[in-house]
Amino acid sequence: MSTVQKSEEEWRAVLSREQFRVLREKGTEPAGTGEYDKHYDEGVYSCAGCGTPLYKSTTKFKSGCGWPAFFDAIPGAVGRREDGAFGMVRTEIVCNACGGHLGHVFKGEGFPTPTDERHCVNSVSLKFKDE
Structure with a gap:
């Protein structure tokens, strides 16, 4: 359940x-344009x-998506919700603290990862901090 709650005006x-547009209205940034796509x-x-x-x-990991x-x-940290938009059934991923839209998660694509999942996340939904 979301713990950070703000009005639309406060988020804006x-x-x-x-x-x-992405976090609060479930938008998607254009592929290949996000600052964290090739950030490692x-x-x-x-x-x-x-x-x-x-x-x-x-x-x-490098997915090429x-x-x-x-x-x-x-x-x-991340919650999952069924997303039936655009005539497709996908699994939306959201920040569990504020409910912000992050992207979608996909399974069974054959990537050599421990979970066989790909969390496809909009860069604009993220902020990076060095360790």
């Missing part, structure tokens, strides 16, 4: 227009909305 005051420094990726740590760099890809989240 602290997020850029693009962050608001050691550290932690946190929610750009509320600052909650979501992913460790040790779970990030055009968005940052992780095979697992920090335990308890």
Whole structure:
């Protein structure tokens, strides 16, 4: 359940227009345009909305999909919801602290990861901090 709650006006005051569109309106940034797509420094990726740590760099991998890809989240940080938008059934991933939209998770794509999952995350939903 979300613990960081703000009104739409409060979110607009602290997020850029693009962050608001993605995090609060479930948008998607264009493939290959995000600052973290090809970013592999050691550290932690946190929610750009509320600052909650979501992913460790040790779970990030090169998927070639055009968005940052992780095979697992920090335990308890990321929630999953069924997403039936655009006539597809996908699994949306959200920040458990503020409910911000991160992207989607996909299974069974054949990537050599411990979880056989790809968390496809919008860069604009994240903030990186070096370890």
